[in-house]
Amino acid sequence: MATDTYTGGLEGAVVAVAGAGGAAGRAALKRLARAGAQVIAADADPEHLAASVDAARVEAPGAEVTGEIVDLLDPEATEDWAARIEKDHGRVDGLVHLVGGWRGSASFPETDLADWDLLHRLLIRTVQHTSLAFHDGLMRSPDGRYVLISAAGAAAPTAGNAAYAAAKAAAEAWTLALGDSFRKLSGENGLTTAATVLVIKALVHDEMRAQRPNAKFAGYTDAADLAEAVAALWNRSPTEVNGTRQWLTPRP
Template sequence: MDGNGPLDGAVIAVAGAAGPAGRAALLRLAEAGAVVAGADADPERLAEAVDAAESVRGGATVTGDTVDLLDPAATRKWAERIEKDFGHVDGLVHLVGGWRGSATFAATDLADWDLLEKLLVRTVQQTSLAFNGPLRRSDRGRYVLVSAAGASRPTAGNAAYAAAKAAAEAWTLALADDFRKAGGEQGPRAAAAILVVKALVHDAMRAERPQAKFAGFTDVKELADAIAGIWERPAPEVNGQRLWLTEKP
């Protein structure tokens, strides 16, 4: 490794590392010089994502763990293992996703809420609680949530999804307030920030729908750049902020 990346020395965990956004984040963070610890529920896809990230920069350290983020003990053990193995944890990027919707409000199936509450809310609760201590101990701790514009302006057919995203945002803002209080008069040393997109797009989606414009969508590579950029800004500047990567409604 050449040792001159902007994130050299940083240790960053990525939850939901095997999806398109997770893969892009692993690549971008490793390219910037960070040690990256990915977790996902799919071991095969996670191994592929880790291998791809390791190859992006000679000597990059990228690890992968199959973790059930609905299990508080397993999530805490993951956080503790990273801190033990590397000495500190400087970030958690939360990319666990999922979507369910309906044609109309009346057609909403509350089974969708049951699923989305687990994927989009409970996993945020688990990772934020597990990584709160390590991030407060870091001199550049960052918790990054990726949310959707629909949380601010829900549509009739997306009630469950928008409500889950809004709950995840509220939880993350509470974490930001914890960081603010811990910083006292000097301001927060750690930060919790929310990156807001309309939706995400990646190369496979474009290949499947070559005529689609994906207007307002954020490419996962652009998202990964924005994630890495959170560490380039002072904690007080980004803590408790919704940072819009699409037009604000």
């Protein structure tokens, strides 16, 4: 169990990462581990999760990085995960939400509402479940953060991305409401916990560049740069970042 000497920042912080098996998750785990955080990663894919955890341990020898298969579509399983983290570590100081998914169509009339059903579960339900499960624990932290990764398309939906943009917009609104809760429930010492949306156009990483060597990826955010932006939130005051959209790409 962690000691009770934590006062803020990432050194010694206990940070959970949801959807840690992808490229963004791998980069985030590495960056958080290098900063001295105790990282608890979750994903639905055992192989991808194990690869991300192993990469973070190699990146930061001696860092405490663990992985757990958690069904974030199950509210009770998500609540149990949050409770176990607090029980095992004494507190929880962050939840980084990286659960993703994309579906689109050639035109608006060709939109398949089955895509909405899938994206609703992946992009909205998981945000609802994690935010509700971690809300109280993050409020108990002296420097808690809830971080959602969103997409510029939520602010400028295109015809073929109706389901995706709508799901991202809903997830953003939910996260901003979480930030309002943190503000309203802050105690005598002022706001100590923040909910923040980081907005990108799309993500790019080395494997994508290798697969498409001639692509420009204009406006895309590198996975490592996204991880830096996530880590930097612990170096900014909660009043500065709570209930905000932080743009990592030009606004559409």
